[in-house]
Amino acid sequence: MTSVARTPPSRAGRLRLRHSLDVALRGADLLEQKLRILRIRxxxxxxxxxxxxxxxxxxxxxxxxxxxxxxVLGGEQALATAAAGAGIADITVHETSTVGLRHPSGASCTVPDRAPASAAPGNTALVHAEAAYREAVRAAAEYAAAQAAARIVGAELLSTRQRVRALRRHWIPRLETALVRVGLALEQSEHEDAVRRRWAARQAAERGTTRG
Structure with missing residues (x-):
């Protein structure tokens, strides 16, 4: 803002301020458009x-x-035996873009089948538990991706809102004030120059008449 406050009262200074104000206004409009998209998203x-x-x-x-x-049915030993044959889940996070911001769009989770050489679950409840945990892992991956996406877009939403507020409440009003100040000073300076020129012209005319 220091450079704005020190802008000299000249035509070039006024043009620079007008350009800066136009840029700030366009920037604020674009950021508000981005803000609306981010808010919906x-x-x-x-x-x-x-x-x-x-x-x-x-x-x-x-x-x-x-x-x-x-x-309850098979004891902890049956659980340990069944867990020994479980594989490691493979999770892939998919991404998309919203107004140039990258964020997760979802996650896919692949849980490998039980190893052929491993012991089968000792009871039906273990079979159901294994299937339920597979779905729980998939659901956890989807939840983590959705949570990350909301957090990333939310942070960008907050940042964009702050930038719009800074432009609308501070930067643009200061540019407008500086433009008015420079315009008035330039108008006053041009008026004084015009007065001096008229005075000089009258003086020259009077000297010409006296000599004649």
Whole structure:
């Protein structure tokens, strides 16, 4: 803002201020357009996050219920034997872009089948528990992606809102004030120059008449 306050009262200075003001106004308009898009997108992502969270909690509760039944029926040894044959899940996070901002659009989770050489689950409850935990892992991956997307877009929404506020409430008014100040000073300077020129012309005319 120091450079704006020190802008000299000249035509070039006024042009620079007008250009800066035009740029600031266009920038604010573009940021407000971005803000509207981000606001809508963030709302959708928050809703998706809540849906994914609910699904994950439901799947986790079902899995825990079957796990408790399995332990009651077969004991912890049966659980350890069944867990030895479980594979490691592979999770891929997919991305998309909203007004140039990259964020997750979802996640896919692949849970490998039980190793052929591993022991089969010792009871039916363990079979159901294994299937339920597979779904819980998939739901957890989707929830994590939805949560990250909402967080990233939410942070950009906040940053954009702050930038618009800074432009509309501070920078643009200061440029407008500086432009008015420079315009008035330039007008006064030009008026004084015109007065001096008229005075000089009268003086020259009077000297010419006296000599004649």
């Amino acid at each position: 963030h709302q959708l992502l928050r809703e998706a996050e809540q849906t994914c969270a609910g699904r994950w909690h439901d799947q986790a509760r079902q899995a825990e219920t079957w796990l408790l039944r399995a332990v």
